[in-house]
Amino acid sequence: KNQVEQSPQSLIILEGKNCTLQCNYTVSPFSNLRWYKQDTGRGPVSLTIMTFSENTKSNGRYTATLDADTKQSSLHITASQLSDSASYICVVSPSGGSYIPTFGRGTSLIVHP
């Protein structure tokens, strides 16, 4: 069964600090992995998308890494801001006929001043 596990479940950091969120998956065969940011009560907003051949992708202060061999991804947030407070969701899609994505349960990040 395809699964996406995210850790930690929640995280509290001080403004200006860095943090790293983890995503482990069992989705196979693998097509792509996406990180989304979701503010409470809003739709998810795409941060990065990576395919099998990509190891790192950046979007401003967000840097995602992918190790397709160990089926792990991380999202690193640099110099956190109060507006980074949100849920961060890892989504993994399979290749082939069944392309239904599997969503992780998300990491809830709170940035305190």
Added chain:
Amino acid sequence: DTEVTQTPKHLVMGMTNKKSLKCEQHMGHRAMYWYKQKAKKPPELMFVYSYEKLSINESVPSRFSPECPNSSLLNLHLHALQPEDSALYLCASSQKAGGPDTQYFGPGTRLTVL
């Protein structure tokens, strides 16, 4: 324009009502999706339309009826819903279904069933 719009933002309905949720995108995407999201849970896929044809129905009850009138519009018709159907309903689109394309999500419709 990378925007997916959804109306209404909020909807309150009784169990005997009939209502519709609307979704629109003008990015030329040929895949559109409906998701349901309960509080503190990830979105759950309900339906996928590919080139205006329903390609995936994730065993959704028939009280939810999707419709794709054209490549830019996606509707979700609601009838005889239950209180447990209260949730955030998200629409998304991508260039095509099944590829490594970003799914762009709308802001969602917050549905409350009384």
